Amino acid sequence: MEPPKPVADSGSAPAAPSEQFIQLFTKFQRPLYLFLLSQLGSTQEAEEVLQNTNVVLLTKASQFQLGTSFFAWACQVARFEVLQFRQSRHRDRLRFSEDFMDKIATESEGLSDEWERKRLALEACMARLKPEDRELIRQRYQPGTHGKDLADELERPANSVYQSVGRIRRTLLECMRRRLAAENSP
Template identity: 30%
Template structure:
């Protein structure tokens, strides 16, 4: 029973913060395929080390720290193959600035979640089809029984609503209380 709870605890935290962790990797790794591999490998390390995570602390920060070591190892392997993407000093400077970037990214992700929650069911379904399931516009048009052009119009309108909502949400969050 304890193992089941541990698994559920890990999965709950991981699902909640996976976008934030993956975005961190993408910021530092130029190739999406490499970022995907690092994410998978890092997730395995996170699971193995989950006993070291202190409940109630920042899971994303803990996971990002693990990913940081995965990325450094990735860079060492690249250096051995003589494929250096960025000088080490520049990369270290970027790593030093990542906490501030990560905080901003986390706020944006949370604002996006909040704003998506305010959309009606139809708009959420359209977004899910297009961006989560990567459904072609033709498929969405067929499902909705509208033209492709109308789907593009709907996506533009929904994205505009999300953008305005996120700007407002982020501005409200930056005001002193």
């Protein structure tokens, strides 16, 4: 058996993405996934197209202009990848027009920005909670945790835990409303 032949060098390798690009790339993975999920409706397809989109984003990193909206740029790349994905999958029984899908994509992009604002507001409000309240919320919303199980673990009556969580949630909601309203006021 012959050893593999080296691949011919076709010139210089593309420059590695900048640290700022990598930070933006990482920061917007979840919103980009949610954007793709809104376009495709299937977690498996969204994950597949996200991988393809990530390859393109990293390949075209030098084309991104720092200071512009990374998410908007990434969504444009993702839209193209969604179109390519759909064209490669002729098994879909229901097809929508490209115009309709563009409208959905534009609306989804705006919703992702709104969700990010809300997530940041929640994060800031969580930081303002008393440590024991923050820990109770963290424990309650761990995947697979139920209120009754948490009450048993804390050796508290379930009703007491439910009331505490409800009070903390109302506090967080009010804090978020104030923060978001302050962002929107001139």
